[in-house]
Ligand code: PEP
């Protein structure tokens with residue numbers, strides 16, 4: 001690793017690559033995140049009903065997803081928006097897991113809810129709005145579940161790594177970093193997808209890095225292109241919003257793919273995934289350059 005990066009991120013030694021740790025592979029059910037497999041996590045923004053969740057789970061599994069996403073506790077920008085089904089949502093996620101064998105990732109917003117969510121989820125998601133809530137991070141770490149840490153919308157890379165360090169320092173090395181777009185002066189899209197950060201994180205950190213093109217774009221038409229770019233930058237997986245009828249979704253319908261769009265996106269990823277480095281942690285770019293001469 002470049003010495004200046006080593007110095008710049010010296011405050012978060014546990015997350016940096018070292019001679020002892022060049023790549024962490026987070027085990028979930030019978031697969032790993034951060035290893036050779038590219039892991040797609042897909043599902044609705046919010047869990048709405050048994051039917052909505054189950055048809056989505058069955059569909060995304062058929063197209064290769066390994067993890068079902070779905071919010072039961074929703075952090076919303078407006079207090080008047082749908083706040084999630086809570087424990088009912090967790091139960092529906094558990095039923096979908098039983099039915100499909102998919103692992104479950106769902107957000108936990110409060111320290112108080114960690115034991116409950118950890119009972120139902122295979123991976124605890126820490127949302128963008130909670131990235132700097134260190135007491136929540138500590139509680140999530142202590143649950144022993146893998147933690148999917150979303151980058152805060154105004155967090156620098158150093159802030160992001162600091163939050164990851166808090167989880168590691170609390171005895172949990174199963175952290176997955178997720179780039180989901182940041183706030184910039186550009187307002188045409190919901191956020192600005194900071195793809196360079198994916199490439200940077202893959203160079204400096206041993207933790208798996210995934211991308212959320214849905215929240216980054218905010219518009220479903222842009223999601224497949226951002227997903228392809230994420231693969232090319234070396235991401236270990238994707239977190240993507242899929243809904244049976246996005247126009248009727250209770251949250252984030254504008255950025256959710258319908259089933260046909262999800263299939264198309266997955267098919268369009270195939271050539272990029274073929275070029276992806278099988279060598280753990282090796283930047284995909286090098287292999288692509290080699291393949292394309
Ligand atoms: C989500 O994944 O549904 C979500 C709320 O994301 P973020 O925390 O990145 O806004």
Ligand code: MN
Pocket residue numbers: 045046215241251252
């Ligand atoms: Mn969402």
